[in-house]
Amino acid sequence: MALLDIHIHAKRYGTRTVLRQLALHVNAGELVCLVGASGCGKSTLLRLIAGLDTDYDGHISLSGRTLHGLSSDIGFVFQEPRLMPWLDVSDNIAFGAPNSPGQQERIARLLNEVGLAGHAHALPKQLSGGQAQRVAIARALFRQPRVLLLDEPFSAVDAFTRMRLQDLLTELVQEHAITVLMVTHDLDEAALLSDRVLVLDHVPGPLLASLPVPLGHPRQRDDDAVLQARTDLLHCLQAAHAL
Secondary structure (H helix, E strand, O other): OOOEEEEEEEEEEOOEEEEEEEEEEEOOOOEEEEEEOOOOOHHHHHHHHHOOOOOOEEEEEEOOEEOOOOOOOEEEEOOOOOOOOOOOHHHHHOOOOOOOOOHHHHHHHHHHHOOOOOOOOOOHHHOOHHHHHHHHHHHHHHOOOOEEEEEOOOOOOOHHHHHHHHHHHHHHHHHHOOEEEEEOOOHHHHHHHOOEEEEEOOOOOOOOEEEEOOOOOOOOOOOHHHHHHHHHHHHHHHHOOOO
């Protein structure tokens, strides 16, 4: 049984259908990237899985249990960090969670894992864009979700920071044994990170393709197999007229 099982019969905004007859699954421990043309419903799909939008026809289940609304088993990292500017890093990470024994130790451990040891009392305005997104990732991991959703999480940072954050994500997936579904427009990123790439058509409907990337982690960006995976993905998107 897949960890995450998704069947969206229809999702509409008014008279416009965004998703239709879309079925996909994510297995435990997978890092799956979701790609497709702008406006094809990738971010909408993540919102449905996260329970941020429940107005759709279909069902989503986690380990066979139907999800209704928000769940602590699902973590979400947005394109922007969305930190509370009046809270320091530590309070942003624990935002909304009841105070519990060992909480500060957990926060310190997460900050160390994301490379921000010593920043617990910094305010968001004192952080770079890449540092703020690291805090957002730590916040998502704080509740120990089973599935982490990421919506183009590195799109707003420079190229060098993006590469560092990609490497960080790979390390965290291994460290936390977490399942990841990530939206990206970057084909290099999808080939570098994914165990599998799901391709959405620009016309609402079933998945266009599910492309395995049978390579171990960590991967080198200039590895021939990674470059070939990117080429295969590019050809698939070109055939779908997504590019």
